Amino acid sequence: MWLDPANPQLDKNGELHHLLSIEGLPAEILWQILDTARSFVGVTQREVRKVPLLRGKAVFNLFFEPSTRTRTTFEIAAKRLSADVINLAINISSQTKGETVLDTVANLSAMQADMFVVRHAASGAPYLIARHVGADIHVINAGDGRHSHPTQGLLDMFAIRHYKKDFSALRVAIVGDVLHSRVARSQIHALTTLGCPEIRVIGPKTLLPSHVENLGVHVYHDMRQGLKDVDVVMMLRLQNERMEGPLLPSAQEFYKYYGLTEDKLAAAKPDAIVLHPGPMNRGVEIDSSVADGAQSVILPQVTFGIAIRMAVMSILAGK
Amino acid sequence: MPGKPLPDAEQLLAALTDQMRPTVGPDSGLIGIHTGGVWIAQRLHQALGLKVPCGSLDVSFYRDDYQKIGLHRDVKTSDIPFDVDGRDLILVDDVLYTGRTIRAAMNELFDYGRPASIRLATLVDRGGRELPIAAQFVGAVVDALPGQSIELTRTGEGRLTLVLHEDQP
Numbered sequence: 342m343w344l345d346p347a348n349p350q351l352d353k354n355g356e357l358h359h360l361l362s363i364e365g366l367p368a369e370i371l372w373q374i375l376d377t378a379r380s381f382v383g384v385t386q387r388e389v390r391k392v393p394l395l396r397g398k399a400v401f402n403l404f405f406e407p408s409t410r411t412r413t414t415f416e417i418a419a420k421r422l423s424a425d426v427i428n429l430a431i432n433i434s435s436q437t438k439g440e441t442v443l444d445t446v447a448n449l450s451a452m453q454a455d456m457f458v459v460r461h462a463a464s465g466a467p468y469l470i471a472r473h474v475g476a477d478i479h480v481i482n483a484g485d486g487r488h489s490h491p492t493q494g495l496l497d498m499f500a501i502r503h504y505k506k507d508f509s510a511l512r513v514a515i516v517g518d519v520l521h522s523r524v525a526r527s528q529i530h531a532l533t534t535l536g537c538p539e540i541r542v543i544g545p546k547t548l549l550p551s552h553v554e555n556l557g558v559h560v561y562h563d564m565r566q567g568l569k570d571v572d573v574v575m576m577l578r579l580q581n582e583r584m585e586g587p588l589l590p591s592a593q594e595f596y597k598y599y600g601l602t603e604d605k606l607a608a609a610k611p612d613a614i615v616l617h618p619g620p621m622n623r624g625v626e627i628d629s630s631v632a633d634g635a636q637s638v639i640l641p642q643v644t645f646g647i648a649i650r651m652a653v654m655s656i657l658a659g660k
Numbered sequence: 661m662p663g664k665p666l667p668d669a670e671q672l673l674a675a676l677t678d679q680m681r682p683t684v685g686p687d688s689g690l691i692g693i694h695t696g697g698v699w700i701a702q703r704l705h706q707a708l709g710l711k712v713p714c715g716s717l718d719v720s721f722y723r724d725d726y727q728k729i730g731l732h733r734d735v736k737t738s739d740i741p742f743d744v745d746g747r748d749l750i751l752v753d754d755v756l757y758t759g760r761t762i763r764a765a766m767n768e769l770f771d772y773g774r775p776a777s778i779r780l781a782t783l784v785d786r787g788g789r790e791l792p793i794a795a796q797f798v799g800a801v802v803d804a805l806p807g808q809s810i811e812l813t814r815t816g817e818g819r820l821t822l823v824l825h826e827d828q829p
Contacts, residue, residue, distance in 0.1 A: 373733065380718060380735045389771035392721035394731070655721075659730030 342476030349471055358660065359471045359480040360653050362489040363530040371498070371534055377652035378499055378645070385421065385647060394655045395424035398455040402428045403470075404483070405442070405461040410619050410643060411483050411493070415458045418650035422658075424456075446470050454478060456658060464488035464523075479657040481650075487523050492653060493618050494527025496646040498535060500638050501573055503645065504614050508532070514541040514567055514609075515558075517577035517599060517626050518548045520588075524618045525577055529556050543567035544599060547588040564599055568608040576601055576617040579626045592625045602628045606636065614638045669812060669820035672783050672799030673700065677707045679797045680750070680781060684708055689749045689775075691715040693765055694736045696754030696812035699820060700783055704752060715740040717751075722764035738768065745773035750797075754812040756782040759793035784822065786810055 344358060345351045348365040352358045357370055384392055400419040404412055412428065419426045431445065446457065456479045459467040464486030471480040484490040505511055513532055519525045519542050532540050533556070540558045542549060554560055561567030568574060584592040601615065615627075615637045623629045632639060684690075689712050692701025698716045705714040718736040751765055762780060769775060781797035786804045804810055809825045 377731065377735050380720070380737045383737050383739065384721065387772055391771070393767070394721055394726055655731050659726045 344471075349468065352660075356660070357656055359467075359482075360491050360657065361467050361471060361480065361482045363491045363494050363527045363534070364489070366534065368534050368536075371495070371531060374495055374649065374652050374656065375499055375502060377656060378495075378648040381421075381648040381651040381655075382645070384651075385644070391421050391423055393423050395419065395422035395455075395658055398424045398658055399453060400424045400426050400456045400458065400654070401449050401454045402426065402458045402483075403431060403446075403449070403460070404429065405431045405459075405466070406484070407432070408460055408484070410646075411460065412458075414643065414646045415481075415483060415492075415650050418647050418654060419456075419458075421647070422651055422654055424654070424658075427454075442466065442470065443473050446474060450475060450478060456481065456654065458483050460484045462486055479660075481653060481657070484523055487521055488526065490523040490527050490618075492646065492650055493524050494531040495653070496642060496649040497524075497528055497575060497616055497618070498531045499645045499649055500616060500642050501614070503641070504638060505572055508535045508537045511537050511573060512539040512541070512571045513537055513573040513575065514543055514561075514571045515575045515577065516543045516564070516567070516601065518579050518583060519544055519553060519577065520548045520550050521580060521583065522577045525575075528575055529558060533557055541567050541571065545589070545595075548583070564601075564605045565608045568605060571609045572613055574601065574606065574609055574613055574615045576615065576621075576627050578618060578620065579622055581622075584625065592622075596625050600624070600626055600628060601631050603630050603634070606631055612636075616642055619643070666784075666802060666810065666822035666824055667800050669783060669799075669822045672822075673703055673820060676700075676781060676783060676797055676799045677704060680704065681708060684710070684750060685748065686711045687747065688712065689715060689740075689742050689744060689747045691717055691740065691749060691751055691765075691769070693751065693753045693761060694718040696783075697752045699812065699814050699818075700754060700781075701752040703820075704781070712747075713741045715742065717765050717768055719761055719764035719768055722768045724760055724764065740769075740772050743773065744769060744775045746776050749775045749778045750781055751778060752781045754783050755810045756780070756785045756793075756795050756798075757788050759789045759791035762793050763791055783812065783820075784810055 343353045350359040350361045416426050458481045460483040466485050467482040515525050542558045543561045617639045690701050690705050692698035701714050717738045720732040720735045780795040782795045783799040785798045785801045807827050811823050813821050
């Protein structure tokens with residue numbers, strides 16, 4: 342199986358073989374996924390919420406790092422495509438007995454896996470797996486280290502398109518711990534590829550990557566300035582281990598300056614939507630009145646995530 | 661791409677409407693198959709004065725060649741804006757050929773519920789069936805060779821035309 346060495350998710354025809362990162366994907370492929378997902382939303386509203394596309398295929402959820410929402414929505418997506426789903430939480434299994442990642446994957450391939458959905462704390466782990474699986478096996482990155490979380494980025498784009506229709510006139514703000522966020526990276530690449538003209542990142546200097554402006558984004562350290570007249574507010578999760586670490590004085594301090602409250606959200610356009618990839622820290626990066634408010638699309642994001650993952654799996658497996 | 665004209669699609673549509681009028685009641689559900697079938701279904705729906713809104717199906721998620729050629733690039737959304745349970749349905753397509761699209765459409769319909777009946781209307785029947793499927797309403801029977809395809813096109817003003825293509829080898 343020949344895959345583009347510079348971008349090993351594409352085959353010789355430029356079609357998607359693995360989904361590893363949004364970076365390097367042409368706009369046509371992103372639109373194809375978003376369009377296909379729209380059709381799957383219809384499927385999930387019917388009496389029988391299942392289609393037969395992946396009948397007889399085995400999808401292995403390979404989670405080397407804990408996750409509830411992502412793993413569950415991948416599982417639901419695969420089941421709605423009629424695949425058999427096998428969930429493996431590797432940290433409590435063979436890894437503790439000393440087996441390497443590639444040995445684990447080789448053994449699961451011998452169990453006739455057709456697709457691996459991989460979550461790993463190390464950036465690049467899904468690439469390593471993708472390089473070593475057989476030609477008929479597809480790999481989906483479900484989040485690797487600080488690097489990428491492509492299906493999250495795609496479902497965010499789906500949500501934005503659903504509520505705002507068009508990317509070409511949008512002003513979007515990404516708020517919080519951009520430095521450690523694989524979600525932020527995927528969002529920035531997706532928004533740029535889909536033609537969003539103005540992307541802002543808002544956060545304290547210690548939680549923004551140095552030279553982040555090289556990605557084509559505008560940098561703000563003040564919430565009210567950064568949120569002024571935006572159409573979309575994408576909140577990021579502040580990971581627990583950062584709350585008391587050297588990069589931040591405290592969670593309370595973070596909330597005071599960067600927590601999304603109704604008062605700060607008022608700087609955005611009145612019809613601005615608020616996204617969050619979950620799980621939320623209420624009272625740290627977002628106030629409950631906003632999270633549960635009229636502008637929040639946080640729960641629809643979860644539902645859209647199922648359709649996006651169905652779209653990705655069905656595009657990959659049908660080759 | 662070179663193509664030669666076939667029977668006039670507008671005349672076939674009128675003939676199809678006349679065939680359907682006596683037996684298609686106002687509560688029948690009309691469902692067009694993307695893309696040409698949807699155009700025809702919308703026109704039939706208007707001409708027959710049906711009460712129930714017109715539905716549309718994209719059968720991409722039910723095709724039997726998915727394993728071979730993958731998911732269709734441009735999947736449209738299926739939309740059945742009525743309850744199919746216990747209803748008489750008429751599937752509408754532009755060209756009936758192998759019957760595989762209709763098989764896929766029926767499988768999809770049953771995931772919406774259990775219809776009382778399903779009939780099939782097609783503008784053109786070009787023969788070449790690979791499954792035991794027949795249309796109850798047919799605009800015209802047209803001869804075409806295996807290497808040819810018949811396509812329905814629609815102008816900006818909504819006028820329908822049939823075009824014959826030689827498939828690329």
